[in-house]
Each structure stands twice: as structure tokens, then as C-alpha cells.
Amino acid sequence: MFRRTFQVRSQREGDIISIMGPVEEIVRESRVREGLVHLFVHHSTAALTTIEYEPGVLNDLKRALSVIAPDGSDYAHNTRWGDGNGRSHVKAAVVGPDLTVPVEGGRPACGTWQQIVLLELDVNAGRERTVTCTVVGDEA
Amino acid sequence: MFRRTFQVRSQREGDIISIMGPVEEIVRESRVREGLVHLFVHHSTAALTTIEYEPGVLNDLKRALSVIAPDGSDYAHNTRWGDGNGRSHVKAAVVGPDLTVPVEGGRPACGTWQQIVLLELDVNAGRERTVTCTVVGDEA
Amino acid sequence: MFRRTFQVRSQREGDIISIMGPVEEIVRESRVREGLVHLFVHHSTAALTTIEYEPGVLNDLKRALSVIAPDGSDYAHNTRWGDGNGRSHVKAAVVGPDLTVPVEGGRPACGTWQQIVLLELDVNAGRERTVTCTVVGDEA
Numbered sequence: 001m002f003r004r005t006f007q008v009r010s011q012r013e014g015d016i017i018s019i020m021g022p023v024e025e026i027v028r029e030s031r032v033r034e035g036l037v038h039l040f041v042h043h044s045t046a047a048l049t050t051i052e053y054e055p056g057v058l059n060d061l062k063r064a065l066s067v068i069a070p071d072g073s074d075y076a077h078n079t080r081w082g083d084g085n086g087r088s089h090v091k092a093a094v095v096g097p098d099l100t101v102p103v104e105g106g107r108p109a110c111g112t113w114q115q116i117v118l119l120e121l122d123v124n125a126g127r128e129r130t131v132t133c134t135v136v137g138d139e140a
Numbered sequence: 141m142f143r144r145t146f147q148v149r150s151q152r153e154g155d156i157i158s159i160m161g162p163v164e165e166i167v168r169e170s171r172v173r174e175g176l177v178h179l180f181v182h183h184s185t186a187a188l189t190t191i192e193y194e195p196g197v198l199n200d201l202k203r204a205l206s207v208i209a210p211d212g213s214d215y216a217h218n219t220r221w222g223d224g225n226g227r228s229h230v231k232a233a234v235v236g237p238d239l240t241v242p243v244e245g246g247r248p249a250c251g252t253w254q255q256i257v258l259l260e261l262d263v264n265a266g267r268e269r270t271v272t273c274t275v276v277g278d279e280a
Numbered sequence: 281m282f283r284r285t286f287q288v289r290s291q292r293e294g295d296i297i298s299i300m301g302p303v304e305e306i307v308r309e310s311r312v313r314e315g316l317v318h319l320f321v322h323h324s325t326a327a328l329t330t331i332e333y334e335p336g337v338l339n340d341l342k343r344a345l346s347v348i349a350p351d352g353s354d355y356a357h358n359t360r361w362g363d364g365n366g367r368s369h370v371k372a373a374v375v376g377p378d379l380t381v382p383v384e385g386g387r388p389a390c391g392t393w394q395q396i397v398l399l400e401l402d403v404n405a406g407r408e409r410t411v412t413c414t415v416v417g418d419e420a
Contacts, residue, residue, distance in 0.1 A: 001175065001277055003242070035281060036318055036414060038176055040242050042251035044192045051373040052324045056356035057366060064348045064370040068204045076196035086197060090204040093191040097254070098240050100378050102283070102320050102412045109412065111322035114377070132242045132249065134176060136276075136416075137281055141315065141417060143382070178316055180382050182391035184332045208344045216336030226337060230344040233331040237394070238380050272382045272389065274316060276416075 002030035002135040007128050010120035013088070016051070016058045017118045019131065023101075023108050026133045035103040035137015042130045045088035045122035047095035053115040065091045065121075088121040095119060103137055142170035142275040147268050150260035153228070156191070156198045157258045159271065163241075163248050166273045175243040175277015182270045185228035185262035187235035193255040205231045205261075228261040235259060243277055282310035282415040287408050290400035293368070296331070296338045297398045299411065303381075303388050306413045315383040315417010322410045325368035325402035327375035333395040345371045345401075368401040375399060383417055 004026045008017055019039075027037055041048050051061060068091060075086020099116065102109045110116065118129060144166045148157055159179075167177055181188050191201060208231060215226020239256060242249045250256065258269060284306045288297055299319075307317055321328050331341060348371060355366020379396060382389045390396065398409060 003174065034283065036416075038240055038242070040240070040249070042249065042254065044190065044251060044254040049373045050324065050377050052357075052369055054357060054360065056358075056360040057369045059356040060349070060366045060370050061373050063353075064374065067348055068207055069200070073203075076199045077192075077194060078196075080194065080196040086200045089192055089197045090200050093189045093201050094204065094235060095374060096236065096239070096376065097190050099376070100240060100318055100320070100380060102318070102414055104412070109320070109322065111324060111410075114322065114324040130251075132244070134242055136176075143314065178380055178382070180380070180389075182389065182394065184330065184391060184394040208347055209340070213343075216339040217332075217334060218336075220334065220336040226340045229332055229337045230340050233329045233341050233397075234344065234375060236376065236379070237330050240380060270391075272384070274382055276316075 005130060005132050007130055008118050010127050012125040013123050014062045015120035018053050018115045019118050020115050023116055023133060027103055027108055027135055030135035031139045032103050032135045032137040033106050033140045035135060036100055037103050037108050038100045038134045040098045040132050041118060045085055045092050046129050047092045047097060047119045048099040049095055049117060050110060050114045051117055052113040068094060084123045088123055091121045145270060145272050147270060148258050150267050152265040153263050154202045155260035158193050158255045159258050160255050163256055163273060167243055167248055167275055170275035171279045172243050172275045172277040173246050173280045175275060176240055177243050177248050178240045178274045180272045181237045181258060185225055185232050186269050187232045187237060187259045188239040189235055189257060190254045191257055192253040208234060224263045228263055231261045285410060285412050287410060288398050290407050292405040293403050294342045295400035298333050298395045299398050300395050303396055303413060307383055307388055307415055310415035311419045312383050312415045312417040313386045313420045315415060316380055317383050317388050318380045318414045320378045320412045321398060325365055325372050326409050327372045327377060327399045328379040329375055329397060330390060330394045331397055332393040348374060364403045368403055371401045
């Protein structure tokens with residue numbers, strides 16, 4: 001088992017940030033050829049998934065998450081804590097904090113248009129997000 | 141590999157129940173220091189995710205899931221089976237039955253406000269839910 | 281670690297296809313008795329989850345995903361690429377491409393009514409989808 005933690009810096013709510021670069025590098029460093037790479041974001045207002053990394057579809061995803069948790073709704077969380085993050089927690093819980101991808105030939109084996117992304121869902125901009133990356137499997 | 145199964149008792153539809161206690165205990169019992177803990181709920185009307193365990197946000201999540209699968213809609217499943225569980229199956233399939241969290245220092249390494257939860261989505265109250273917890277990794 | 285890749289052929293957008301058959305066969309072939317089976321679909325317009333495999337509830341899930349990403353919305357992805365797949369990418373990112381299920385007694389240990397399914401979300405019918413299935417654990 002090989003493990004590294006890395007940071008992702010977001011600018012604003014709704015940022016969808018490709019983390020293919022750091023994940024590919026950690027898998028390379030692990031020397032695992034065939035195995036699995038597990039990712040986990042240690043925050044309740046961020047999430048991980050895969051998507052085609054194209055500006056249009058990233059905007060479409062943002063809008064879709066706002067259908068589930070609209071900006072203008074009354075959130076019990078906001079009333080209680082006054083931090084405006086009700087919608088952020090809800091979107092993060094639905095998408096989820098974890099992702100496991102096969103490692104094939106020493107690389108995370110996503111499809112051609114499929115990228116691993118971190119969703120910044122917090123209303124407060126400019127956050128540092130911690131992701132733990134764990135690689136298991138057989139070396140070359 | 142270390143495996144334990146545990147039960148979670150729900151009271152009513154929409155219950156969001158923290159399972160951090162049993163998961164922490166199983167990880168401790170496994171003696172794994174650095175690894176992964178995998179969780180799976182063996183039911184099609186329950187789901188697993190992470191969220192801040194705060195009453196306001198738990199209510200916000202319930203309401204958001206009702207946007208995807210409203211109480212008052214006509215469900216083909218209900219028409220066919222008459223069990224009223226159409227919305228329950230839909231919410232469970234979207235959130236998903238599995239979750240994998242890193243084990244760091246002998247504990248499931250969630251963020252400060254991030255708790256592992258079971259969502260009871262069945263319309264029939266008071267169910268016993270079975271969760272399988274599998275821990276893999278290196279002992280101290 | 282035991283790994284096989286298999287193909288799933290879909291007919292049309294919205295198809296929900298049980299992949300219990302191939303997964304059970306690969307787990308059997310792996311000879312793993314107690315462990316985990318990980319599944320990953322290598323496409324950005326398909327997804328994996330579990331659901332009761334009953335025609336009514338499959339229709340209910342399709343309709344629920346259309347609440348998040350309605351057919352008639354304007355998608356930035358469509359404007360840019362003209363492929364009509366904006367809604368497909370969004371649904372796939374929310375449901376997710378991966379699933380991990382316990383192996384117990386040499387079988388994927390789903391609940392009684394719980395089936396592993398592939399969601400075909402692409403607007404273009406009749407696609408061949410690639411799923412990688414990885415089995416880890418202890419042999420008998």
C-alpha cells in the first residue's frame with residue numbers, strides 16, 4: 001500500500017478542478033502497474049467524481065446540482081449556523097467524497113474523455129482541500 | 141482483511157444515522173493502522189454517504205432528496221407493487237450503497253465535520269439494516 | 281488481485297442493465313471467497329449503481345435523473361459540441377462510475393432485491409460499454 005496526501009486550491013464555489021495530474025504522479029511514484037487507486041476528500045463541502053473536462057459540461061453540472069439544492073432556498077443549516085453552506089453540504093453528500101479507479105499499465109485507467117475532478121461546493125471562496133490518495137496492487 | 145457485519149436500527153423514513161461509532165470500533169478491533177475501510181449496506185432502500193452531523197443540514201438533505209424523488213409523484217414501482225417505496229429506491233440508487241474511507245493512525249480519517257451516515261429511505265418505519273465493514277491495510 | 285474486463289451492449293438512452301451475471305462469473309473465476317469486488321465503467325456518459333431490478337422502479341429512476349438534467353434544458357456542452365449529450369454527462373457525474381461490493385462465500389453479497397446495474401445515459405443508442413472488474417481477497 002502506497003499513500004500520499006495532496007492539496008487542491010479552489011478559487012470559488014462551483015469550481016470543478018481536474019486532479020488527474022497529481023493522481024497520475026502518485027500512481028507513477030507508487031510503482032504499481034496493476035491495481036486500484038482510491039481517493040478521498042476530507043471535507044463535508046467538497047466532493048469527488050469523474051466527468052469530461054470541458055467548460056460547457058462543467059457549467060451544466062453546476063446548474064444540475066443547483067436543481068437539487070437551489071441557491072435561494074431556506075436551509076435549516078443556514079438558519080442555525082449562519083454560514084450559508086446548507087446547499088454545499090447537501091450537494092457534497094449526494095455526489096460523495098470517495099472514488100476508486102483501476103490502475104492499468106501504471107496509470108489511472110479513466111476513459112478517453114473521463115477525468116477525475118474535485119468539486120468545490122463551499123460558498124466561501126479560496127479554500128485549500130486535502131485529498132488522500134491510496135494505491136494498492138502489484139508492481140511491475 | 142478483517143470483516144465485521146453490524147446492524148443499524150432506524151425509526152422512520154428519512155432517518156440519517158451516524159455510524160461512526162461502530163466503524164471506529166471495527167477499525168480498532170482490526171488493528172489496521174494505515175489502510176482502507178469499505179462499507180456496504182445490503183438493502184435497496186438505504187444508502188451510505190458522509191455529511192456534517194448537524195440537525196439542520198440533515199433536514200436540508202432530506203428535502204433535497206425529495207426534489208429528485210418527490211413524495212407525491214406517481215411511481216411505476218408503486219403501481220406495480222403497491223408498497224409506496226418508489227421514491228425510496230430512486231434516492232438509494234442515486235446516493236449509492238458503498239463508501240470507502242482511508243484508515244490513518246488506526247482511525248477512519250474523516251474531516252473534522254465529516255461523519256459516515258446511513259440514510260434510511262424506506263417508507264416503512266423501524267427497520268434493521270445490515271452493513272458489512274471490511275478493513276484492509278498494514279498493522280502497527 | 282484478479283482482473284477481467286467485460287463489455288455491455290446498450291440499446292438506447294436510459295437503459296438500465298443488470299451486470300450481476302458477468303460480475304458473479306468473474307468472482308467465481310477469481311476463486312476469492314471473502315474479499316471485495318470493484319467495478320468501474322470507462323465512459324463519461326454511463327454510470328454504475330445498485331437498484332431493485334424491476335421495470336417500474338427502473339422507469340422511476342430514469343424520470344428522477346431527468347429532474348436533475350431535463351431533456352429540454354439548454355446545455356452549454358450541447359451548444360459547444362452539438363452532440364446533445366449535456367444531460368448524459370451531468371447524470372453520469374452525479375451517479376458516479378465506480379462501485380465496490382463485498383464478496384462473501386465466493387459471491388458478490390448484494391441484498392435480496394439489490395442488483396448491480398450499468399446506466400446507459402448517452403443519447404446515442406447502441407453503444408458498447410467497457411467495465412473493469414477487480415477482485416481482491418482471500419481464496420478458499
